[in-house]
Amino acid sequence: MAYTDEQGNFTFENLRPGEYWLVAFGKDFRNQLRKNIVVEAGKTTEVVIVAPKELPKTVGGQILDEEGKPLANVMVKVRGKANAIVSGTIPHAFADSPTDNEGRINFAVQDFGHYSLTIQVDGYEPAKVDGLVVGDEKVAPEFVVKLKRAKEIKGTVEVQVLSANGSPMKGVWVAPIRKQGEDVFEWEWQVERGQFSDKNGLVRFNDLPAGNYTFVGIPPSDRLPIAVSPTVTVTNAEKVKVTISFPPTGRIAGKLVDEKGNPIAGEFVSVWREEPVEEERLLGYDFPNAVTSSDGSFVLENLPEGTYTIITSFGATGGLMTTWQRVYVRKGETAKVTVTVRSETTTVSIVGEVIDSSGKPVSGATVLVNSEPMLRAVTDENGRFSFSEIPATRFGGPATYYVTVMKPGFAPRSETVKIDDGKSPEVRLMLEPGALIEGQLVNEKGEPVGGMPVYAVPKELACAG
Known part of the structure; x- marks a missing residue:
């Protein structure tokens, strides 16, 4: 990285020969990529970068009803994402904004890109906005949508909570997740509707708006995993039934030893499941962990069937390394394993x-x-x-x-x-002899821009994202 001086000049020395992109940053300028800067060993390449004004990362829209009249002073929920990766991530749009007297809203997005948005207002059917360009100075990121009045469809879902042996479970906290798309980002975790199951293991949710729902059960004991129902669809006033069944679990009984077979006591052991469940990720569920006893033994209980990786902590006694070991846990069984932690002696x-x-x-x-x-x-x-x-x-x-x-x-x-x-x-x-780039950063009027960072990025890295 180099900073431009008062005259906008910058220099990169000792570069490897090849093709580079130059990237200029600044609060008043957007990224300006100057492609095909080819440098040769032992030679100087001169370049001028013209950095245009920064385009806003904001979107404006107008929300109308079916007759084309503005929906004034209503809360609008916007969810969406761009269709390309920028800086290693997928930019998202996430806003809850009230409209003004003319039904207009303005909100910010994470980065430039081509966005697909879902626009939602209570009492109206959601609307899609596709191909909205943010970051093109020739195209304003504006949209107009007409929303249809939603049919007042509300239904009831009765959730039956069962233990691993099929008996009803009392005291399980159950809450719905409304799925408005495949992306977890578009799921609505309705915590305020959560209820505890009764003595018959039943929970009833009345007046649920039409849509797709999954129900999550969180047991009264933190020693049990969470459970998730199949997805059900509410389309009318008829009652829908769904069951949350807590899965049969297994356990891992292990021993942590060093290379000579000596037990390692007081060491932290944890696991993570290799087949992640989206609902668990959404809720931030943590799997069990344990500390080894004096004989190096540990037990990890209530694990749903699947493949797990056992991880021991880094920096253990005697300079021992972090160790990973895979193990498959079957329901109703105990997976026995010996984890050997090797020291860095070689x-x-x-x-x-x-x-x-x-x-x-x-x-x-x-x-x-x-x-x-x-x-x-x-x-x-x-x-x-x-x-x-x-x-x-x-x-x-x-x-x-x-x-x-x-x-x-x-x-x-x-x-x-x-x-x-x-x-x-x-x-x-x-x-090889280093190549040299001597350049200048100017604005649209040709005036030098000082104090701005400039990067010389090899083309293969720039193209890799």
Whole structure:
């Protein structure tokens, strides 16, 4: 990254040859990508970036009734998302805004993109808005929708709560989730409607608006998992019945030992399920955890059938590593497992040399290895470097390291080094003369823009998102 000076100038030195995108940021400017900046080894490339004014990340709309009259002073719920990934995430639109006297609303979205929105007003059928462009200076992000008056359809759902053996369960807190789309983001968790099941395990929900519902049961004991009903649809006033059945569970009985088979006491052990349930994620449900006893034993109970990964904490006694181990839990059974935590006792050396494009040794170059902590060395007059006592394993498997070498006048170079069978690797890294970009950032009037950050991003990284 570089900052522009008072004249809007910026410089990038020691770049690897190739194609770059230049990205300029600032509170008054939107990202300006200047594609196809090709730089060559040992040469200077000049460029000027013209940064247009920042476009607002806001959307305006007007809500009308069937006759085209504004729906004034009503609360509007907006839910939606863009159809592309920006900066590694999918931008969403999420707003609850009242209309003004002309039925207009304004709300912000997370980022630029092409949005699909669902517009909802109580008493009216939801409406879809597709292809709304946010971030195009030629197209204003505006929409107009006409809402049809919803039919006053409300129904009743009776929920039967059953234990794993099929008997009614009293005192289970049950609440509906209204599913207005496939994305969890579009689900409405109706906490205010929650009720406890009676002595017959029954809960009745009256006056539910038409729609698709799932019901979640949270047991009185935190030692039991939550349970989820099938999805049911309320379409009329007739009563709909659905059952929440708490699943039969199994348990894990394990022992935590070191490489010599000695028990490890007082260590935190947890699990996570590899087949996630969306409702559990929505509610933030946590699976059981335990602390090993004096003989290293632990028990994790009330686990629904499935594949689990057992995880021990990082930084255990004696410098032990974090360990993962998979186990399948069957209903009504106990999965027995011994988890062996291995210590980082095996070490290796990484040695190598740094040369230039003609094959001559490069002295005085800085070499880094991403160990913990970061290791640093400087090449000698023969371009040689070495690192010793580097762990041969990391995170329960053969270690992988990144060796990076840098020197002014050269483009940095990185190499991935994998430690195989505990053998010490030797690497050879060739440095090429660095490329140079000299540029200027100006506004639409050609005036320099100072104090703004500018990034030079290799094209392959920019295209990867």
